[in-house]
Amino acid sequence: MGKTIRRNLVLKELDIKELQDGNRRVFSIRFIKINGESVFFPRAVASGLKGNMKDNRLRSVIPVDEDGKNTAHVYPVRIDNIIEFNGWRVTM
Numbered sequence: 001m002g003k004t005i006r007r008n009l010v011l012k013e014l015d016i017k018e019l020q021d022g023n024r025r026v027f028s029i030r031f032i033k034i035n036g037e038s039v040f041f042p043r044a045v046a047s048g049l050k051g052n053m054k055d056n057r058l059r060s061v062i063p064v065d066e067d068g069k070n071t072a073h074v075y076p077v078r079i080d081n082i083i084e085f086n087g088w089r090v091t092m
Contacts, residue, residue, distance in 0.1 A: 005088040011079060014046045014059050024068060029061055030084035031077045039075070040084070047074045 016025050030040040041063040049060045057079050063071045082090050 003088045004091045005085055007079065007082065007090050007092055010082060010085045010090055011059070013085070014061075017046050024064075026064065026068065027086050028084075029077075029082065029086075031075075032081040032083060034078075038083075049074065049076055 013025075013027065019025055024045040026043050026045055028040070028042050029044050030038065032038055041061065043065065044061045044063050045068075047060040047062045049058065058076050059079060059082075060074050060076050062074045065071050084090060
């Protein structure tokens with residue numbers, strides 16, 4: 001995994017929830033949970049959470065299947081814990 005992407009660009013990508021054709025924007029993401037567990041979703045979409053996510057430095061994602069259907073619950077992700085996005089290593 002030699003390619004890198006800056007975190008601010010990842011956050012801009014996560015803010016794009018829908019494509020121009022109306023479909024949800026699908027991406028892959030790897031992040032570290034608070035307990036230290038590494039989580040990888042090969043297909044996920046951005047979601048929303050209650051509360052002020054920007055002040056708390058959080059984004060939320062939900063894993064989806066090949067048809068775009070949700071496969072699990074919403075995961076809150078600390079932006080500092082995102083380590084991979086669409087196969088690119090995330091850097092500051």
